[in-house]
Amino acid sequence: MSKNKQQIPDIRFKGFTDVWEQRKLKDVAPLQRGFDLPKSKINEGPYPVLFSNGIGGWNSEYKAKAPGVVTGRSGSIGNVVFVEENYWPHNTSLWVTNFFDNDPRYVYYLYQHIDLSKFGTGSGVPTLNRNDVHDYSVIIPKPEEQTNIASLFKSIDDTITLHQRQMYYYKELKKATLQKMFPREGEKVPEVRFDGFTGEWEQRKLGEHVTIKSGWSPSNFVRTNSEGFELFIKVDDLNYSSREQKDSQMRVNDNPRFQKMKKGSIIFPKRGAAIMTNKVRILSSDAYMDTNMMALEPQEIDGDFLYTFIALTGLYKIADTSTIPQINNKHIEPYIIYCPSIEEQDKIGSFFKKLDETIVLNQQKVKNYQKLKEVVLKRMFA
Secondary structure (H helix, E strand, O other), X not given: OOHHHHOOOOOOOOOOOOOOEEEEHHHOOOEEEOEOOOHHHOOOOOEEEEEOOEEEXXXXXXXXXXXXXXXXXXXXXXXXXXEOOOEEEEOOEEEEOOOOOOOHHHHHHHHHHHOHHHHEEOOOOOEEOHHHHHOOEEEEOOHHHHHHHHHHHHHHHHHXXXXXXXXXXXXXXXXHHHHHHOOOOOOOOOOOOOOOOOOOOEEEEHHHOEEEEEOEOHHHOOEEOOOOOEEEEOHHHHHHOOOEEOOOOEEEOOOOOOOOEOOOOEEEEOEOHHHHHOOOEEEOOOEEEEOOEEEEEEOOOOHHHHHHHHHHHOHHHHOEOOOOOEOOHHHHOOXXXXXXXXXXXXXXXXXXXXXXXXXXXXXXXXXXXXXXXXXXHHHHOO
């Protein structure tokens, strides 16, 4: 590969053709250790104090003028922060002392691209030696192109932040409405209801409204990793889903000797420490399931309502924890639930289903834009 080819990124904005210049980081954006400031000496004020892992307080004085780029020196290594106001870089951090006419926000993304964590030393508390970083060579464009690149990545970051805020908002909304749309302990009427619904909720036993099923040993099936075969859900699969269980790491051939769990069944761990994590899911399709899992097939009760109730109350509370945590039929059948009419159940279930779907949608958008940023960073920096 020619030198010129090495000094041109895969993707560029139109109108830029110059070869990028190779420089050492100490000549682009040198780092310096921050200033000592014990937490007891921090006086409440408008200026952020940047520790190794980000803003750790606000002070009445500042040591560096904005804009700034700060990263961890001791403890948390690799995180880079862009500061848009005058600030105090703490002595657990390193801060850029001179941008040498380079675009400050471009420098921020440059340091993200480099991944400073690879310069960390120390087996106990990781430490970043600025001298190791300073000798690292980078290829950079002229300031005008830097500004264009920085603006693109800022736009991506702004989009990520937008969806993170929306996700947080809907999570908080769900938390607040769950407390108000289900009766409090000892009560039979919720604080908030949909229009047209009145009267007390009825006390019933969970066993009256579900068919309880357990899974099968994997040894009964022929395993395959190919798409198009049957899902075989294990406890670990719950770590990669939120509300609906749509996939599994293991696939198996269909075996008519063993019954599948029906679509819409509510599934959760029935044995082991995973019970205490309250991971409850709804099957989005018929599936086989491991022996460490339990399924509740709803009977004459709205499935989305029941899922919401179980996720709220937590079946882990009724688990036998004397040895290895476990949930059996004897725990499920007498478990008390409170139910409104089936019409009100449907309203409540649909409401929280839409909330969950909105949360998942924003989570996925955050992941997609983070992945986009990661890919484009690699291709827009030489």
